[in-house]
Amino acid sequence: MARASTTSDVFNAVADVHRREILDALITGEKPVGAIVNDLSMSQPQVSKHLRVLSEVGLVRCRAEGRQRLYRLEPAPLRPLHEWLARYERAINERLDRLDDYLRDLQGRDDES
C-alpha cells in the first residue's frame, strides 16, 4: 500500500482539487455517485476512487438505500485543518496588526500638524 501514507490524513485528502470539488458537491446534501458525476466533469471511476480516499479519512460517509449508495459530507475531520489555518492566520495577523498600529500613529501625528 504505497499510497496509504499519501491518503491517510485530511490534509492530503483535501489537497486534491477534484476531491475538494466532490466535497463542495456534497455540501447541499446526501447524493448517490451518479449525481456527483452529473454535477462534476469527472468519470464515475474517478469519482468512486476519490470517494474511497475521502471515506478513508472520514470526510464522507456512505449508506445504502435500496440499491443506491448515498454519500454525505462529514465535516468534523476538517477541524485540525481549520485550527492549523487559524494558527497561521494569527501569525500573519501579528505582523499586520503592527502595521495597523503604526499607520494609526502616523496619522495621529499628521492630525497634530
Next chain:
Amino acid sequence: MKGTRGGSATVEFPSDREVLVTRQFDAPAELVFDALTKPEHVRMWFGAKELEVCEIDLRVGGKYHYVGFVMDGDTATCSFRGTYLEIERPVRLLGTWVFDGRPDAEAMETTELREDDGITTMTDRLAFKDQATRDSMIWVAADGVHADEGGQVALDRLEDYLATSAAAKGSDEQ
C-alpha cells in the same frame, strides 16, 4: 495607538500554489503604500524586533532586502529579498520574493491596495512554483518562525500539531 481591526486579516488558498492574505487599514492607500515601501516606515513595523537590514530600491528592477530575527529564536536571523517588477503607486506592487534559506522556493508577490471611503483594503498574493513549495514555505511566509532550518521545520511542526490535536480530540471544546 491600538487599532480596532486587530486579528482581522484573512488567509485564503485561491489555488494549489498560492497564498492570499487580505487586510483592511484605516488609512489612505498612499500612506499604506509608503508604509510598505519606504525603509524608514518598514523598519517601524515589519519585524517583531528591529530589522537588522532594511534596504529598498523602489524602482522597476530595483531590489529590496530585509533581515530580521525569528520571533521565538535567540540569535537566528531570517533574510528576505526580491526585485521589483511593476510599481504603480499607490495601487499595485509586483516583485519576486525570496527567502535566503530556500533560494529554490522563489515566489511572485503581488500587493494590491484599494481605497474606499478612507479605508484601504490590501491583498497580498504569494504565488509559488508548485504546491509542495508553497506548503513547505507557508510558515516562513507568515512570520519567519523556524526560517533558520529552511522551512522544513514548518512541516514537522504541522505534523506534531496534528498528532497532538488527534490525541486531544474530543476533550478540547472551548
